[in-house]
Amino acid sequence: MNIKGSPWKGFLLLLLVSNLLLCQNVAPLPVCPGGAARCQVTLRDLFDRAVVLSHYIHNLSSEMFSEFDKRYTHGRGFITRTINSCHTSSLPTPEDKEQAQQINQKDFLSLIVSILRSWNEPLYHLVTEVRGMQEAPEAILSKAVEIEEQTKRLLEGMELIVSQVHPETKENEIYPVWSGLPSLQMADEESRLSAYYNLLHCLRRDSHKIDNYLKLLKCRIIHNNNC
Amino acid sequence: MDLWQLLLTLALAGSSDAFSGSEDSSKEPKFTKCRSPERETFSCHWTDAVHRGSKSLGPIQLFYTRRNIQEWTQEWKECPDYVSAGENSCYFNSSFTSIWIPYCIKLTSNGGTVDEKCFSVDEIVQPDPPIALNWTLLNVSLTGIHADIQVRWEAPPNADIQKGWMVLEYELQYKEVNETQWKMMDPILSTSVPVYSLKVDKEYEVRVRSKQRNSGNYGEFSEVLYVTLPQMNQFTCEEDFYFPWLLIIIFGIFGLTVMLFVFLFSKQQRIKMLILPPVPVPKIKGIDPDLLKEGKLEEVNTILAIHDSYKPEFHSDDSWVEFIELDIDEPDEKNEGSDTDRLLSSDHQKSHSNLGVKDGDSGRTSCYEPDILETDFNANDIHEGASEVAQPQRLKGETDLLCLDQKNQNKSPYHDACPATQQPSVIQAEKNKPQPLPTDGAESTHQAAHIQLSNPSSLANIDFYAQVSDITPAGSVVLSPGQKNKAGMSQCDMHLEMVSLCQENFIMDNAYFCEADAKKCIPVAPHIKVESHIEPSFNQEDIYITTESLTTTAGRPGTTEHIPGSEMPVPDYTSIHLVQSPQGLILNATALPLPDKEFLSSCGYVSTDQLNKIMP
Numbered sequence: 001m002n003i004k005g006s007p008w009k010g011f012l013l014l015l016l017v018s019n020l021l022l023c024q025n026v027a028p029l030p031v032c033p034g035g036a037a038r039c040q041v042t043l044r045d046l047f048d049r050a051v052v053l054s055h056y057i058h059n060l061s062s063e064m065f066s067e068f069d070k071r072y073t074h075g076r077g078f079i080t081r082t083i084n085s086c087h088t089s090s091l092p093t094p095e096d097k098e099q100a101q102q103i104n105q106k107d108f109l110s111l112i113v114s115i116l117r118s119w120n121e122p123l124y125h126l127v128t129e130v131r132g133m134q135e136a137p138e139a140i141l142s143k144a145v146e147i148e149e150q151t152k153r154l155l156e157g158m159e160l161i162v163s164q165v166h167p168e169t170k171e172n173e174i175y176p177v178w179s180g181l182p183s184l185q186m187a188d189e190e191s192r193l194s195a196y197y198n199l200l201h202c203l204r205r206d207s208h209k210i211d212n213y214l215k216l217l218k219c220r221i222i223h224n225n226n227c
Numbered sequence: 228m229d230l231w232q233l234l235l236t237l238a239l240a241g242s243s244d245a246f247s248g249s250e251d252s253s254k255e256p257k258f259t260k261c262r263s264p265e266r267e268t269f270s271c272h273w274t275d276a277v278h279r280g281s282k283s284l285g286p287i288q289l290f291y292t293r294r295n296i297q298e299w300t301q302e303w304k305e306c307p308d309y310v311s312a313g314e315n316s317c318y319f320n321s322s323f324t325s326i327w328i329p330y331c332i333k334l335t336s337n338g339g340t341v342d343e344k345c346f347s348v349d350e351i352v353q354p355d356p357p358i359a360l361n362w363t364l365l366n367v368s369l370t371g372i373h374a375d376i377q378v379r380w381e382a383p384p385n386a387d388i389q390k391g392w393m394v395l396e397y398e399l400q401y402k403e404v405n406e407t408q409w410k411m412m413d414p415i416l417s418t419s420v421p422v423y424s425l426k427v428d429k430e431y432e433v434r435v436r437s438k439q440r441n442s443g444n445y446g447e448f449s450e451v452l453y454v455t456l457p458q459m460n461q462f463t464c465e466e467d468f469y470f471p472w473l474l475i476i477i478f479g480i481f482g483l484t485v486m487l488f489v490f491l492f493s494k495q496q497r498i499k500m501l502i503l504p505p506v507p508v509p510k511i512k513g514i515d516p517d518l519l520k521e522g523k524l525e526e527v528n529t530i531l532a533i534h535d536s537y538k539p540e541f542h543s544d545d546s547w548v549e550f551i552e553l554d555i556d557e558p559d560e561k562n563e564g565s566d567t568d569r570l571l572s573s574d575h576q577k578s579h580s581n582l583g584v585k586d587g588d589s590g591r592t593s594c595y596e597p598d599i600l601e602t603d604f605n606a607n608d609i610h611e612g613a614s615e616v617a618q619p620q621r622l623k624g625e626t627d628l629l630c631l632d633q634k635n636q637n638k639s640p641y642h643d644a645c646p647a648t649q650q651p652s653v654i655q656a657e658k659n660k661p662q663p664l665p666t667d668g669a670e671s672t673h674q675a676a677h678i679q680l681s682n683p684s685s686l687a688n689i690d691f692y693a694q695v696s697d698i699t700p701a702g703s704v705v706l707s708p709g710q711k712n713k714a715g716m717s718q719c720d721m722h723l724e725m726v727s728l729c730q731e732n733f734i735m736d737n738a739y740f741c742e743a744d745a746k747k748c749i750p751v752a753p754h755i756k757v758e759s760h761i762e763p764s765f766n767q768e769d770i771y772i773t774t775e776s777l778t779t780t781a782g783r784p785g786t787t788e789h790i791p792g793s794e795m796p797v798p799d800y801t802s803i804h805l806v807q808s809p810q811g812l813i814l815n816a817t818a819l820p821l822p823d824k825e826f827l828s829s830c831g832y833v834s835t836d837q838l839n840k841i842m843p
Contacts, residue, residue, distance in 0.1 A: 058441055085294075095325040097267055097392050205327050208349065208442070212326075212392075219391030227391050 010131075018145050046161050047218040053154040054211040057147055061204040064143040071137065073197050086202030087178040088118050093209055100216055109162050110172055112213050115206055116155040118175040123148040126199060129184045147203070154210075165221065256287050256315070256334055257342045261351045264446070265385040266393055266439070267321045269348055270312035273334055285337035289317045293328050303333065324348055352443030354395055355383030357418070357435045360452040365421060374427050374456050379419040380435050380449065394440045400448075401425075401433045414438070427456045 091114060094100035103111075127144045130136060162169055183195035219227040256273045263269035271289065290303035306317035317332070331345040357380040365375035378399060386393045396416050400409040403426075412420065425431055431454040438445040491498060697705040 055441070062441060093327070095328055096321060097387065097390070098321065100392070101390070205347075209327055211441075215391040215394060217391075219389065223389075226389050 014142075014145055017142060018149055041160075043161065043164050044222050046157060046164070047214070047222055050154060050157045050161065051211070051214050051218055053150055053157065054207070054214045057150050057154065058204070058207040058211045060143045060147050060150070061200070061207040064140055064147070065200040065204045067137070067139050067143075068196065068200050072193050086198075086205065087122070087176045087180065088115055088202070088206055090176050091115060091118075094213075100213070105217065105221065106166050106169065108213060108217055109158070109165060110169065112210055112217075113155065113158050113162060114172070114175040115210055116151060116158060117173075118178065119151055119203070119206065120148075120155075122178040122180065122199065122203075123151060125178075125181050125184065126203075147207075255341050256336065258332070258334060258344050261332075261344065261346060262353045263324070263348050263351050264353060264355050264383070265387065266324075266326065266348060266352050267387075268319060268324055269351055270316055270318040271332055271344075272312065272316045273342065275315050287315075287341070288335045289332055290335060291317075291319075291330055291332040293325060293330055349439075349442040352393075352439045354386050354393070354437040354439060354443075354446040356447045356449035357381060357383060357397060357437055358449065360433065360435060360449055362422075362433065362452060362454050364456070367427065372427055373424045375421055375423045376425060376454060376456070377419055377421045378433055378435075378452070381418060383437060383446070386437075395437045396440050397435050397437050398445065399433065399435050401431050401454075404430045404432060404453075409434075416440075425454065425456060427458060430455050 091111060093111060093115070094103050100108075123144065127141070127148055130141045130144055180195060180199060184192065184199070186192045186195065215227075219225055256275065259272045259274055261269060261271040273287070273289075289306040289309075291306065292301065292303050306319075307323055308318040308320065309316070311318035311320075326348050329345055329347045331343065333343040334341040359381040360378065361380070362376045362378045365377050367374045380397070382388050382395055386395060388395065394416075396414040397418070397420075398414050399412045399420055399422070401412075401422060402409045412422075422433070433452040433454055434448045434450070436445050436448045695704050695706055699705060
């Protein structure tokens with residue numbers, strides 16, 4: 001019972017903490033009854049809240065990566081040694097401003113949604129694995145939990161935006177799949193740390209991409225390129 | 228020799244190489260900074276190599292590589308632009324810049340890697356400084372010492388804010404011109420910010436720098452903006468300035484009221500005296516007013532008798548009442564004579580009994596009349612408000628003058644001269660003080676009184692009723708005794724009075740005395756002087772003078788010592804010719820024989836003619 005109970009207690013505690021943390025920083029999403037397709041919230045508000053969420057997620061990712069690097073891999077040249085290839089690299093994401101300006105709005109939105117969807121599973125495993133570590137770093141764990149939660153909410157928001165901007169878009173469930181779980185569970189500490197490092201590095205980059213793309217889209221759609 | 232030179236040259240070359248090698252190593256080119264100002268291009272700079280080393284090592288090259296998708300391509304490309312960013316730099320334009328793709332660059336010289344660096348573009352973003360700084364005045368504090376300003380600027384032009392490609396945050400710093408430490412404000416996302424509480428008389432410097440949000444570093448500071456707040460005269464606000472008349476008036480009144488109250492409280496007693504002057508209350512020295520209120524006359528009279536200043540005036544507010552009082556109980560009084568006698572003289576025993584004051588003094592028990600008479604006059608004094616002031620000295624011996632003292636039987640020269648008749652004159656109000664008298668004088672007075680007592684029959688000459696002929700200005704009543712022969716009495720009284728006159732304490736007022744007496748008392752006995760003495764006696768108030776007494780002397784023979792019981796018919800009324808209050812009465816000598824000078828010495832009665840003779 002104790003073995004069973006403690007993880008549940010910890011989970012509940014985590015949920016409570018995460019809720020508290022959420023209440024601190026994140027503005028609540030629009031209240032839409034039961035995920036209805038049509039919401040009375042305006043697109044402007046949706047974009048504003050999406051940008052806020054994406055910005056928050058990117059901050060958390062950056063902090064988590066910094067803490068991990070400082071604690072485990074600093075100065076050890078992981079950045080050069082690692083392959084540094086993310087599972088979302090296959091997506092045709094614009095890499096600079098010209099490319100971002102050239103992509104159309106619809107593709108842009110679907111791209112963002114795909115990235116968000118592709119990170120659901122890696123975030124889940126990240127939380128599980130970090131929690132299972134011997135010396136679970138509380139800071140990293142809490143942030144991981146928070147990022148997972150907020151990413152889900154951002155995905156919901158994005159789906160709302162898509163339904164409003166492009167209602168005819170079919171639900172495209174294609175997204176890159178993450179297969180880095182075995183690497184997180186490797187026995188070799190060096191390999192494991194390298195896998196974590198890569199994962200966190202990719203997370204930071206993708207959250208930054210999402211944040212940047214949403215800001216571009218917001219200025220393009222809402223403010224007509226005049227933020 | 229050549230071998231030595233070759234070896235030396237080689238050694239020198241080797242040492243030089245070694246030196247150059249160390250120098251080169253210390254001066255190898257290194258990346259100093261890679262920077263992207265707008266997230267679209269970036270450039271990298273390195274240190275310049277030493278000439279010595281550069282020549283030997285060859286030109287420096289920069290190679291870069293981008294880690295593409297799932298590949299760590301080791302294909303190094305050379306720097307596309309060595310020029311645009313200046314010397315020892317490599318400039319990557321937008322086509323070569325990818326944001327989320329990491330770069331690695333390396334610096335080579337002579338094929339050898341000198342330096343290497345890996346980064347992503349977001350990490351090296353350093354925006355340009357903001358431009359177009361300006362400020363506006365928000366408000367000035369009421370004191371005119373501090374002011375708030377709003378500082379505005381624009382984002383660096385190369386940062387694409389409109390499209391949302393870059394989101395910048397700014398940091399503003401300001402300080403006074405002569406300060407060294409900059410004050411920093413929190414990062415702001417907008418391009419304007421208020422700065423509060425700047426001192427008006429100081430000049431400030433303001434600068435702003437920007438940074439990309441969440442990544443990168445702060446860029447360079449903008450140009451310094453100088454803020455000079457306009458000095459505003461604090462007293463030039465004419466619109467809102469008004470002289471606070473109302474406040475001044477209110478506070479002035481308040482202050483004056485406070486001062487007035489303080490003054491009133493400090494001078495409470497005096498002001499009370501001014502507003503409510505005390506009503507003169509009859510006071511008797513040594514007498515307790517409460518005792519008087521209780522109405523115990525006997526006790527009060529006892530107390531009064533003990534004290535020097537005796538004024539049982541509370542009993543009778545009318546001095547005439549005592550004169551009229553009758554005491555039928557005492558037969559002696561009846562025998563003594565008519566009411567006139569009582570009224571005029573002195574049956575003071577009666578009044579004594581009426582008053583109920585018991586005089587414990589031996590010499591005064593029966594000689595109460597003067598007391599009563601004196602008290603009457605005292606009452607007048609009191610009524611006039613002069614209670615204890617200028618009380619006529621009471622002559623104890625004089626108290627016996629008019630009373631009949633049976634105790635003293637000693638004879639004196641005046642004994643024979645004192646018939647039973649009583650002197651209608653009354654000694655004026657005197658203070659109830661025992662006056663030391665010469666023994667002989669006192670005795671003589673007593674004797675005289677005694678004699679008077681012993682001959683009450685003489686008093687019968689006085690009618691029961693006496694007509695009041697006049698009232699002196701002093702208030703005393705001048706009676707007409709009628710048939711009374713006052714000669715003897717007058718003589719007796721004269722003597723007595725003369726004796727009393729001898730006393731220093733002789734009451735100057737109300738004393739009716741004979742000239743003869745005065746003569747005897749005064750060593751020098753000029754008529755004038757006697758007159759002078761006499762006159763002051765008249766000065767006093769409440770002198771009780773009877774015309775009869777005044778005129779009796781005129782008709783009296785010049786004998787002083789002896790006055791037989793023969794009576795001399797005296798006119799009932801003698802008009803007073805002149806009343807000179809301080810100088811005495813001048814009577815009309817109608818039917819009076821002119822007394823000779825002896826007469827003058829014998830008695831104090833002075834007629835007009837006598838006065839004319841006497842007075843110069």
